[in-house]
Amino acid sequence: MNMQHEIIPDAALVSRYIKGEEYALEILINRHKQKIYSFIYSKVYDRDVTEDIFQDTFIKVIRTLKRGAYNEEGKFLPWVMRISHNLVIDYFRKNSRMPKFDNSGEFSIFSVLSDSSLNAEKKIIKEQVENDVKRLVEELPEDQKEVLLMRIYEDMSFKEISDKTGVSINTALGRMRYALINLRKIIDKHNIVLTN
Amino acid sequence: MAKLYTNNSIEKFNDLQPKEETVNFLLNYSKALSVINCKKMKFEALLN
Numbered sequence: 001m002n003m004q005h006e007i008i009p010d011a012a013l014v015s016r017y018i019k020g021e022e023y024a025l026e027i028l029i030n031r032h033k034q035k036i037y038s039f040i041y042s043k044v045y046d047r048d049v050t051e052d053i054f055q056d057t058f059i060k061v062i063r064t065l066k067r068g069a070y071n072e073e074g075k076f077l078p079w080v081m082r083i084s085h086n087l088v089i090d091y092f093r094k095n096s097r098m099p100k101f102d103n104s105g106e107f108s109i110f111s112v113l114s115d116s117s118l119n120a121e122k123k124i125i126k127e128q129v130e131n132d133v134k135r136l137v138e139e140l141p142e143d144q145k146e147v148l149l150m151r152i153y154e155d156m157s158f159k160e161i162s163d164k165t166g167v168s169i170n171t172a173l174g175r176m177r178y179a180l181i182n183l184r185k186i187i188d189k190h191n192i193v194l195t196n
Numbered sequence: 197m198a199k200l201y202t203n204n205s206i207e208k209f210n211d212l213q214p215k216e217e218t219v220n221f222l223l224n225y226s227k228a229l230s231v232i233n234c235k236k237m238k239f240e241a242l243l244n
Contacts, residue, residue, distance in 0.1 A: 022223070022226060022227055025222075025223065025226050026223055029219055029222060029223070030219070033213060033214050033219065034211075034212065034213050037212050037213055037214045038211075038212045041212050050212075050214075051214060051215060051218055054214045054218060055214075055218050055221065055222065058222045059222070059225060062222065062225060062226045062229060063229070063231075063240065066226075066229055066230070066231045066240075067231050067238055067240075068231075
């Protein structure tokens with residue numbers, strides 16, 4: 001059967017189809033489907049879109065042939081390819097964009113693109129964490145709290161802290177160290193979770 | 197000559213085929229479609 005199909009040239013199959021022999025179309029489609037489908041896929045990189053354009057291509061082919069509007073000037077395959085090429089252009093024009101990324105593969109474009117702004121949930125969590133930290137700081141002894149607030153919230157250097165509080169730099173460093181140790185102790189003791 | 201370490205993607209494209217449903221749809225569409233000539237006008241009719 002297949003051997004026989006190979007012998008019949010496209011032009012003969014087209015004229016048989018126009019005369020109403022439906023099986024001729026089946027041979028034509030099966031003979032060229034791989035080439036046409038691959039051609040479309042090489043342009044759009046999407047199986048579903050390829051399937052759609054392939055179908056639209058042959059709908060156009062069928063309608064043209066049935067209306068008797070096909071002229072046998074060129075060859076059948078280049079003609080079909082031209083139709084699919086035009087439909088691919090239509091597709092990109094309609095979507096007015098360049099070929100898109102295929103996101104089904106290993107590489108995901110979203111792995112390199114991210115939205116750095118916090119979403120509503122994360123904003124709330126961040127506020128809660130900050131409030132918890134403020135309350136914890138309030139629990140510290142006054143001298144430690146003073147150094148910690150100046151260092152962390154006012155961004156002062158230990159030299160500046162030492163000048164302002166009238167203690168030595170080493171004392172300021174020590175108070176900061178104990179402030180952090182005490183904060184960790186309170187956090188551990190109460191099993192407080194301070195992560196966003 | 198520099199070596200190219202890219203896959204030959206064109207080779208991959210050659211294995212692709214449309215789904216059987218698509219081909220069957222087209223064959224059925226073809227069978228259902230008939231063009232009626234009426235003087236200078238042409239009408240398409242889909243008969244299932």
